[in-house]
Amino acid sequence: NAELALDFVMMGGEKMLPVKKTSGKVINGYGPTEFTVYSNYYIVNQDTDTGSIPIGRPVPNSYSLICDQYGHPVPYGMTGELCLAGEQIADGYWKRPELTEKVFSYIADDNFNGQKFYHTGDLARYNEDGNIEYLGRIDTQVKLRGFRIELAEVDNVASQFTGMKHVIAQVRKLGTADSLVLYYSADRQIDKDELKAFVAKSLTDY
DSSP, rough: OOOOOOOSEOOEEEEEOOOOSSSSSSEEEEEEEOOOOSSSEEEEETTTTOOOOOOOOOOOEEEEEEEETSSSBBBOOOOEEEEETTTOOOOOOOHHHHHHHHHHHOSSOOOTOOOOEEEOOOOEETTTTTTTTEEEESSSSSTTTEEEEEHHHHHHHTTTTTEEEEEEEEEEEEEEEEEEEEEESSSOOOOOHHHHHHHHHTTTOO
């Protein structure tokens, strides 16, 4: 809780919550790995930003568009998928041409003809100030403690454990912290330690 003698504090990795007021500028940064590293930034007003803190506006030499399911930009205030373009965009995924084709494409807008965009899978909208607000995911990918987790991948691995009938992984708040929780039904008694060891053979530690 001590005051740090810093001019700037850069935040990122998770949806930002209101923080203790500090003498330095607090900047909320947003950007996926595919867009190395920040695509948007917002200088937090520590006096008034007590609710949903925006991810702000694009960094120089980049574009942030909010698009509908057909790749058309949506009007201000409407929710859509956040799509990014700029010099720092990745070429694609190594030896994964189908995934590359799916998330790296071109926006159906004459103003961006020939500009490749990355489809983030994040829901967003422009607020009344023209800043972008992050609203969540459009698929089953979530972020937990800064790590990307595909819930469907967890479901798939856990369902292969002997005796499993139905499984579903979700992020739930346990106490004050978000946790990855697996709900399941089975036709036998499940040893939780054995289940964890089985899942750990295929999934990363986090």
